[in-house]
Amino acid sequence: MDFSIHIAGFIALYIFMLAGFAGWVIIGHVPAILHTPLMSGSNFVHGIVVVGGMFVLLNASTVQEQAIGFFAVMLGAGNCAGGYAVTHRMLAMFQTSGHKTHHAKHGRAKASHLKAT
Amino acid sequence: MTMTSIAQLIIGVTDLGAAFLFMYGLKRMSSPVTAPSGIFVAGVGMLVAVLASFLYVFDVATAAKPHLMVNVGLGVFALIVGGSIAWWAGKKVAMTAMPQMVAIYNGMGGGAAGAIAAVELFGDKAPGTTQLVVTLLGALIGSISLSGSLIAWAKLEGVLKKPLRIRGQQYFNILFLLGTLAVAGYLIYVLQGASSQLLPTPQLIYVFFGCALIYGILMTLPIGGADMPVVISIYNAATGLAVGLEGFVLANPALMIAGMVVGAAGTLLTLLMAKAMNRSVANILFTNFGGPSKHKPSHIKGSLKPTEAADAGIFMRYAKSVIVVPGYGLAAAQAQQKLYEFVKLLLAAGVSVKFAIHPVAGRMPGQMDVLLAEAGVPYDLIFQLDDINEEFKTTDVALVIGANDVVNPAARTEKGSPIFGMPILNADQAKQVYVVKRGQGKGYAGIVNALFYGDNCNMVYGDAAAVLTTMIEAVRGLGAKAAA
Numbered sequence: 001m002d003f004s005i006h007i008a009g010f011i012a013l014y015i016f017m018l019a020g021f022a023g024w025v026i027i028g029h030v031p032a033i034l035h036t037p038l039m040s041g042s043n044f045v046h047g048i049v050v051v052g053g054m055f056v057l058l059n060a061s062t063v064q065e066q067a068i069g070f071f072a073v074m075l076g077a078g079n080c081a082g083g084y085a086v087t088h089r090m091l092a093m094f095q096t097s098g099h100k101t102h103h104a105k106h107g108r109a110k111a112s113h114l115k116a117t
Numbered sequence: 118m119t120m121t122s123i124a125q126l127i128i129g130v131t132d133l134g135a136a137f138l139f140m141y142g143l144k145r146m147s148s149p150v151t152a153p154s155g156i157f158v159a160g161v162g163m164l165v166a167v168l169a170s171f172l173y174v175f176d177v178a179t180a181a182k183p184h185l186m187v188n189v190g191l192g193v194f195a196l197i198v199g200g201s202i203a204w205w206a207g208k209k210v211a212m213t214a215m216p217q218m219v220a221i222y223n224g225m226g227g228g229a230a231g232a233i234a235a236v237e238l239f240g241d242k243a244p245g246t247t248q249l250v251v252t253l254l255g256a257l258i259g260s261i262s263l264s265g266s267l268i269a270w271a272k273l274e275g276v277l278k279k280p281l282r283i284r285g286q287q288y289f290n291i292l293f294l295l296g297t298l299a300v301a302g303y304l305i306y307v308l309q310g311a312s313s314q315l316l317p318t319p320q321l322i323y324v325f326f327g328c329a330l331i332y333g334i335l336m337t338l339p340i341g342g343a344d345m346p347v348v349i350s351i352y353n354a355a356t357g358l359a360v361g362l363e364g365f366v367l368a369n370p371a372l373m374i375a376g377m378v379v380g381a382a383g384t385l386l387t388l389l390m391a392k393a394m395n396r397s398v399a400n401i402l403f404t405n406f407g408g409p410s411k412h413k414p415s416h417i418k419g420s421l422k423p424t425e426a427a428d429a430g431i432f433m434r435y436a437k438s439v440i441v442v443p444g445y446g447l448a449a450a451q452a453q454q455k456l457y458e459f460v461k462l463l464l465a466a467g468v469s470v471k472f473a474i475h476p477v478a479g480r481m482p483g484q485m486d487v488l489l490a491e492a493g494v495p496y497d498l499i500f501q502l503d504d505i506n507e508e509f510k511t512t513d514v515a516l517v518i519g520a521n522d523v524v525n526p527a528a529r530t531e532k533g534s535p536i537f538g539m540p541i542l543n544a545d546q547a548k549q550v551y552v553v554k555r556g557q558g559k560g561y562a563g564i565v566n567a568l569f570y571g572d573n574c575n576m577v578y579g580d581a582a583a584v585l586t587t588m589i590e591a592v593r594g595l596g597a598k599a600a601a
Contacts, residue, residue: 003125004176005368009247012365012373019361019374022140023381030147032393032476032501035386035483040219041146041156042382043353045139047163047222048375049229049360050196051132052367054170056236057195058188061180065236066188070195072232077199079226080167084160085207086218091146091153093490 037090044083050076124175131169132371138162139375143382149496166371167196199225212491213448216481217273220266220349223356227262230255230359231326237366238322241308248366249308253301255362257329262355264333269345269352272337281338287403290335297328336402344401346481347390351398354383393476393502393540419570426577429516429551430459430588434595436513438469440505442544443489445479446519446555450581453492456518459585460494462592471508472499473542475523506543515547517568518581519554525566534564550574553584 007015030038053076057069142159145151171192174185181188203222210218234256271277283289304321316324340348357379364372391398433439441460447453460470472494478485486499509515517524524544527534544550545568552569554576568574577584 003122003129005125005129005370007365007368007370007373015370015373016361016365016377019377020381023143023378024385026140026143026147026378027382027385031149032389032483033474033486033496033499034146034149034152035389035476036215036479036481036487037152037156037483038143038146039350039353039383039386039481039483040215040222041143041159042357042379042386043219043223043226044156044163045143045159045375046226046353046357046360046379048135048139048166048372049226049233049363051166051170052233052360052363052369052372053195053229054167054192055173055367055369056233057192058173058185059178059181060188060236061178061184062240065240066184066191068232068236068239069188070191072229072236073192073195074199075225075232076229077196078203079222079229080163080203081200082203082207082218082222082225084156084163085204086210086215086222087156088153088160089208090212090215090487090490091156093487094149094152094496 033094037087040083040087040090044080044087047076047080047083050080052076120175124172128169128172131165132369135162135166136371136374138165140378143378212488213445213451214274215484215487216346216349217270219481220270220273220345220352223349223353224263224266224270227259227266227352227356227359230259230356230363231263231329233363233367234259235322235326237363238304238308239319246305246309249305251362252366253304253325255359255366256326257297257301258355258362259359260326260329261333261336262352262359264330265337266333266349266352268334268337269349272340273345277338286335286339290332293328293332293335297325297332300325300328340402346477346484347387347398347401349481350383350387350390351402354380354387357381357383390477396539419572421569422575423578424551424575426553426579426584426587427591429575429577430591431595432549433463433468433514433516433551433588434466434592436468436549438512439463439471439514439516440509440512440544440547441470441472442515442517442520442524442542443472443474443478443485444518444520444523445485446521447581448479448485448488448519450519450555452518452580452582452585453488453494455582455585455589457489457492457494459589459592460498462589466592470498471505473502473505473509473544474499475502475520475542476540478520478523502540502542509543509546512547513549515544515550517544517550517552518585521554521566522564524568525564526568527564527566530567536564544568545571545574548573551577553577553579553581555580 050073053072057073060066060069139159139162142155145155145158174189177185234252237252304325307318307321337348357376361373361376361380364376387398391401463470472489474485489499522536524542525536526545528536528539528541531537550573552574569576
C-alpha cells in the first residue's frame, strides 16, 4: 500500500484557505488579556517547521545539505522548546481570586464583582 | 506492507493528529481558564510529530542512504542543542523581557523555514515552476522574518537605541525589495535549465538569501521602538506563512496547516494591536512615529503638584473606589508584587479596587496582564479599556503607576498630537488622580501629558517600588493606631 502524500495545485490552495480561515476564527475570540501568551503560543505552533527540517536533514547527501539541514533543525527546535517554555510560564500565572472558580467562562475577565464587598 | 509504507502511515497519522491538536490547543488558549491546558495539548502534538519525524529514515532518497547514520546523529544533536538552549533561556528570561524573547524564537522559526528552502534550492529538488516560486517565496519571507526579528530584539533590548532613518529610505527599500524579487525571478529562470548565467547557480542563491536578509534589516531599522510589538506580531504571521509555504514544497500538510493557521491568526492579532493604537499597519511600518515631533503642545494650564506617598496611600485607604492604571514603568521597577500587596490592604479595608489595562500597556498587548498575573493578581480584578472606561467618572481615585501616554488626554483633544485618536484610559475623569513617576520625564512617545497638570492630579515622585512600600507602611500604621 502507498501512504505517501501528494499535494497538487488546487488541493494545496484549499488546505491553505481552510487553515487560514480556521486560524482567523480561532483567534477572533481571544480576549486582550491573553494576547501576549497567544502571540507566543502561535509562535510555538509554527515551530512545527522542525519536522520539515528533520526531513531535509535526513535526506541530506552532501556536506552542504547536512550543514544547512542541521541549522534548520536546530533553529526549529529552538522555536519549539522556547515557544513552549515561555507560553507555559505565562499561562500558568493566570488565576482568579476564587482560584478554582470558573466564573470567567467566556474568557473575558468581566466584572464578577465578587470582590467588591 | 513494506517498512516504507508503515513509516509513511505512522507519519501521516501523527501529523494529522498534530495538526488537530495545534488547532484545538489554540482554541483552548482563548480563555484564561482553559489556556494552560491549551498549550499542553499543542505541546503533545508537537512532541509526537517530532518523534515521528525520525521515521523518515525508512523513506529517504537513495543518494542520502550512505549518510543516514550521520544524518540521524546530526538530527538528534541539533534537536538537543537548539531545544535545550532555548528551553533554558525561556525558563530564565524575565517576564518584562518577554517580547524580545518571542522575537528571537520567531526569528528562529523563520530561519528554519529559510534553511529548508535553501536545501531545496541547492539540491535542485524542487520540480516545476510552481514549486520553485513557492520555495523562493517562503525563503524570502522566512529570511526577512529572521533578520527583522533580530533587529526587533536589538531594539527592545536597547542594543539599538534610536530608529535609523535616512531621507528617501522608503523608496530605497522598495527598490531593494524589487531588486531581491528580480534576483528570485532570475533564479527561477536559471534553475529551470537556462544556460546563460551571470553567476554560477550556488552563488546566485547566496546573493538571493543575502538580499532577503538585508531587506529584513532595512525594513525594520526605521521603525520606532514603541511599535516593535506590532512588528513582532507581523513577523510572527510572516514566519507562519513561510512555514506553510515550505510545507507545500515538502508535501507536508501538517506544516501547511499549522503555518497557515498561525499566518492568519498572526495577521488578525496584528490588526487588533494596530486598532488598539488607532493606527493602520501601513502607518506603523512606513511613518516615523516616536521620532522628534515637530508638533508644539498647546499651552498647558496648571502646574505639577507633588505630594507625599504616605498621604496618597492614606487617602486611598479612605476612598470608596480606586482604579489602578499600571504601565511599563511599574514592571521596569519590578514593583508588581508591592502593588498587589498594597491593593490587598485596600481590599481588606473595604475599598473597591480594579485594575484598568490599556491594550498597548507594556511593550506588547496583554503583557501588563501577564506581569500582574505573575504577581498573583487574580484576573477578575483586571479590566480592559472598553469594560472600565466609563467607571472613571464615578471613581474616587485613579492611581497611575508607570503609565503615561495611555492616560494622556491629548489623544482625545489635540488634533496635532502624534497620539491623537488613540483610545486612552480616562483617568483624568476620576475625582482624584495620583501619578507615581520616577521623574518629570516624558513617555515613550515623547509627549507632554496634560493630565499631570490637572487640578485633580497630584504627582508622587520616586521609584514605584519605594513609593508603594511607603504607602503600605502608612496604611498599616493606621491599622496599628486604630488597634492601640
